[in-house]
Amino acid sequence: MKKSIFLVFTLVGILYSCSSDDDAQPTPPVTAVNTVQLATDATFGSILTDANGMSLYFFSRDTKGVSECADGCKAAWPIFYTADLTLDEGLLASDFGVITRADGEKQNTYKGWPLYYFANDNAAGDTNGDKVGNNWYIAKPDYSLMYAEAQLIGKDAEGNPINFKSDYTEGDELTFYIVNGNTGRTLYTFQNDTKDTNNFTAADFSNDAVWPVFHIDIDKLPSILDASDFGTIDVFGRQQLTFKGWPLYYFGQDVERGDNFGINFPAPGVWPIANVDTPGAPE
Incomplete structure (x- = not known):
């Protein structure tokens, strides 16, 4: 009987020891995901995406730094906005800005060009919106013109x-x-x-x-x-x-x-x- 009690306490001690060791294991660090990322596309090279890898776009009609895309246009080209702007290495905070649109919503800009999504991009890496109407272009960080x-x-x-x-x-x-x-x-x-x-x-x-x-x-x-x-x-x-x-x-x-x-x-x-x-x- 004494031996049985001793074995029970020994087993409990071992289990407690293992549990304590497991609890003491370090938690893997969580890698922060930037809200604007630089992705590499096989066709376009470096492009701007959101935190989920969804492509961003410029609209040719936004020549004055304000958005000319409203109503039905906005349904096809949803606006991109984040108040917490964090950037991948290689992007400069000074190149980004925020505008208040005519509809009262806020929108992020890059080098004066408001940023949008394309509703027909279904997955990260899609670039289906480029050259639509000859006035929508994938957002790149380095357009010369x-x-x-x-x-x-x-x-x-x-x-x-x-x-x-x-x-x-x-x-x-x-x-x-x-x-x-x-x-x-x-x-x-x-x-x-x-x-x-x-x-x-x-x-x-x-x-x-x-x-x-x-x-x-x-x-x-x-x-x-x-x-x-x-x-x-x-x-x-x-x-x-x-x-x-x-x-x-x-x-x-x-x-x-x-x-x-x-x-x-x-x-x-x-x-x-x-x-x-x-x-x-x-x-």
């Missing part, structure tokens, strides 16, 4: 706004054009230039403030643009980017993001915007 779509607005002699169509006649119409990917600033060509030749800029750059030459090293482009259409020329010791042989410029009076006042200065169509329908520059 972006493809915008907006109303062209010039000014009359008194400085009042005038709407222009893509043929530079007065009227209402959305027009596609190329902008700087980082700043959203409109790019122009000059009708008197020839292939790979800047016929505007003075040798001393005394008129550069009016139409500054534009240059950026082309890296990543939205899928509608072809890298082979771009080149670089030398303009009195400075580099200038070309598109289909046309040298590219800013307009000095475009101050705010999304401005395109140069389209009728000094007359409509003298300084056209550039898009995929732009014919090649003449020899």
Whole structure:
């Protein structure tokens, strides 16, 4: 009997000892998942996703840093917003912002472009929304240029706004054009230039403030643009980017993001915007 009692206590002691050892095992650390991640896509390279790996997008019509996607559009392209923004390595907090939309909801932005999901992306890694309508593009961290779509607005002699169509006649119409990917600033060509030749800029750059030459090293482009259409020329010791042989410029009076006042200065169509329908520059 004494032996039986002793064995029972011994067994309980062993079980208690094992249980205590198990409880003392360290808990594996929980890896924090950032609310905006950098994913690698086989087609697009580095892209922005949410914490669950769902792809994010830019809308070409958001040229002024506010959302132009509402009502039925928002159902197809749900907005992305998180108050607790944490970022993967390689992303800068200074590139992100928050806007309050016309409907009162908040939305995150990246380099001034509001961020969206696509309703037809069903799983992490889907990129079905890219190039839909030629105005939705996968959100990448490193676009050199972006493809915008907006109303062209010039000014009359008194400085009042005038709407222009893509043929530079007065009227209402959305027009596609190329902008700087980082700043959203409109790019122009000059009708008197020839292939790979800047016929505007003075040798001393005394008129550069009016139409500054534009240059950026082309890296990543939205899928509608072809890298082979771009080149670089030398303009009195400075580099200038070309598109289909046309040298590219800013307009000095475009101050705010999304401005395109140069389209009728000094007359409509003298300084056209550039898009995929732009014919090649003449020899």
